[in-house]
Amino acid sequence: MKKILIIDDDQDLLDSLSMAVEAKGFQPLTAGSAAEGLKKISSEKPDLLVCDIMMEDIDAGLKLAEQLTKTNPELPKIGISNIAETTRDTIDISRYGYKYFLQKPVDPDKLVSLIRSIIGN
DSSP states (O other), rough: OOOEEESSSSSHHHHHHHHHHHHTEEEEEEEEHHHHHHHHHHHOOOSSSESSSSSSSHHHHHHHHHHHHOOOSSSSSEEOOOSSSSHHHTGGGGGGTTTTEEEESSHHHHHHHHHHHOOOO
């Protein structure tokens, strides 16, 4: 079973996205901060990361992805955030290692579809 690590400081979102990926046959892992997520990446070796780009610090998710691009370049990363599209385009999250992005509120079906397109079933 492929592991999906979801990092967000919103517990309700963690719960709903975890249920959605689990219902579709993936093993959800969760973390409430970038630091906790980094530990889980080391210990659990997820197949894909879903991460809020703005958490406890405004750029915590960006810094995490940038670090992972150097240490775990093969780990696919999906950025999620409620920032406006124009702000997202200004920030250029791809330079931090996010090849994919979903706007909050995240549609669970879109997330699962994107996960499948990246890593399969």
